[in-house]
Amino acid sequence: MYLIGYDIGSSSIKAALVDGATGKTLGIAQYPETEMDIISTQQGWAEQQPELWWKNAQHATEKLLKECSINAGDIKGIGISYQMHGLVLVDKDHQVLRPSIIWCDSRAVEIGNQSFKEIGEEKCLKHLLNSPGNFTASKLKWVKDNEPALYERIHKIMLPGDYIALKMTGEAKTTISGLSEGMFWDFEENGVAEFLTEHYGIHTDLIPEIVPTFSDQGKLSADAANFLGLTSGIPVGYRAGDQPNNAMSLNVLNPGEIAATGGTSGVVYGVVDKPFIDDKTRVNSFAHVNYTKENPRIGVLLCVNGAGIQYSWMRQMLASDKVSYNDMERMISSVEVNSDGLRIIPFGNGAERVLQNKDTGGHIINIQFNRHSKAHFYRAALEGIAYSFIYGVHIMKSLGLNTNVMRVGNDNLFQSNVFSTTIATILDCEIEMIETTGAVGAAKAAGIAANIYATPEEAFKDVAVIKSYQSVGQAEVYKNGYEIWKSDLEKILK
CATH class of the missing domain: 3.30.420.40 (ATPase, nucleotide binding domain)
Incomplete structure (x- = not known):
């Protein structure tokens, strides 16, 4: 049985095929070979077309299946890793309303800074572990203020990985880990951060259904299967932001463990077992892939955009x-x-x-x-x-x-x-x-939901230092x- 993982980056889309029984990587494909364009019509802006991610996922899948020559019917799970902090907006027909405002876009900085002062720094840090900053919630507030007619047409707000899962399954869903990276999660109340959504005037019904990070999050539809060249009915079993996913792929799951990556942006990511707060908000804390209220695993993220x-x-x-x-x-x-x-x-x-x-x-x-x-x-x-x-x-x-x-x-x-x-x-x-990639990690993670592996620790216990x-x-x-x-x-x- 096989597992397929996708890494939805801002540079390219990667797809990886893993043998679920052995954990061996059978193939990795990337599309395009050169970096995808970032739309920047004003200084500090950065946008991409979500439909292009989906189209490039098709090309990457086609390349992967051609390389590996397997029966697509033997694929038992799909996992998705994605660029963090992006904002995707869809209407009731699941059509994209505007280009995604992606992670390196700076337009919402002042919105987040102002709300940090107005709500109170202590409250934000206690409940969000961060300032609202230039994160997804603040980007949505920018849309509400500057594109009000478009805002009124929004049915659901999503992160990039949520959008790809939507295209695969037809179901709009998200996770606690994803909501925390967007500043939509209240760690104190263990629920949606209503104090921030109320401050921004954002309706919480725009937030999709919340599902566990490792779970059956919907099945690949017939249309999506035909588009990708796969078989309908494959469960989407995992989604997470690229940095938590990268850490998991390197078997960084528990306190004291550190991961790093140097892609378009650069990141150092450490795991702790209690809220970790920088009152100057230079580093940020989010729910890790294995976070629960009872057994908190917090990912502390240092990001360098210009890497x-x-x-x-x-x-x-x-x-x-x-x-x-x-x-x-x-x-x-x-x-x-x-x-x-x-x-x-x-x-x-x-x-x-x-x-x-x-x-x-x-x-x-x-x-x-x-x-x-x-x-x-x-x-x-x-x-x-x-x-x-x-x-x-x-x-x-x-x-x-x-x-x-x-x-x-x-x-x-x-x-x-x-x-x-x-x-x-x-x-x-x-x-x-470690010999791995984000797409490989996402594939293995899908095996947890498919009951091939009992825990993340089991799925990634054999990572090898090369x-x-x-x-x-x-x-x-x-x-x-x-x-x-x-x-x-x-x-x-x-």
């Missing part, structure tokens, strides 16, 4: 079409640590929570035209992203989170030796690379580079 997207931009601007990321890594090997004084601040992808929702833009500092080559720019870009991770991890450490060992997947920036050793050396931590990064020496050289970069950032923030 992989900056390195991708650098490649597009400076490299020819024939130059791969591996080629860039080889070129970097000719450049010394700290890039001969060239420094890059990567915060150019919207408001940064780690900077208290400030949007500083990206900065390239100390260019020397007679010394700096493309290779210097590539190394400075990776170092700048690594430094932004380190900046955030220092905040997490100051709040009491242990980061001695970090687990990462093998499909993102952590494949870069320069990036990973910079982080490991400055933080003096070990980075364990590589590890540790401090490479020259720690003072690395740390001096970070301190200069940090000083640059602090000047920009003044």
Whole structure:
């Protein structure tokens, strides 16, 4: 029996097929091969068409089935991972009303900041574990204020994964974990955060039915099965945001365990067993995939918006079409640590929570035209992203989170030796690379609902470390580079 998982990212859609009996990954497909477009009609805006996600899921499924040559009738479960914090709006016929306002869109920052003050910071932090900030609820308030006629047509509000599940099953549903990432969940009252929806004037009947993260969340309809090339009746058994899902995929499920990823955005994600609050809201806490009121598992998330997207931009601007990321890594090997004084601040992808929702833009500092080559720019870009991770991890450490060992997947920036050793050396931590992806994790998670695995711990107990990064020496050289970069950032923030 087989399990299929989808990872609905802002760059691409990935699909993975897993053998439920052995846990072995049989194939992974991605569509498109290049990054999907992000619509940005105004500064700080970022939108995508949800219908395109669905169409690309079809292409990814087609590629996967062709690669694996299996009987689609033997697939027994579907799992969905998705980009967090997006807002999808549908009418009563389940038609999308407007492009999705996605995670890196900054338009609702002031709405969230103002409500944080008006409701009261203490109350928000106690009940939401966060400021309403630039999260999904605040984005919905922006729509209500700026597109009132469209707002009146809304039947249900959803996160990106909820929308994909809707297209699969015809049923609008969501989860506690999903609602918590959108600031719709009240941890104190163990229910929808009505104090916030009332403050925003949002009707709670817009929120879909709440189902457990691991459960039979609806069956694949005949129309959806025909569209995807699958068999109708397959249960959708799991959905979760990409960062909780990534952590689960790395077997990060219990207190003291840490995961990280370096995709379009960069994330460090740790698990604790009690409410975790940063009164400056630089890091955020959400219900983890295995959260219950009785046995709380809270995911503490540090996000850097300007991560992989900056390195991708650098490649597009400076490299020819024939130059791969591996080629860039080889070129970097000719450049010394700290890039001969060239420094890059990567915060150019919207408001940064780690900077208290400030949007500083990206900065390239100390260019020397007679010394700096493309290779210097590539190394400075990776170092700048690594430094932004380190900046955030220092905040997490100051709040009491242990980061001695970090687990990462093998499909993102952590494949870069320069990036990973910079982080490991400055933080003096070990980075364990696990052979998995978000789509594989989502597939295995569907096996829990299908009773193939009894618990998440059982599903992910056999994750294997394929590589590890540790401090490479020259720690003072690395740390001096970070301190200069940090000083640059602090000047920009003044």
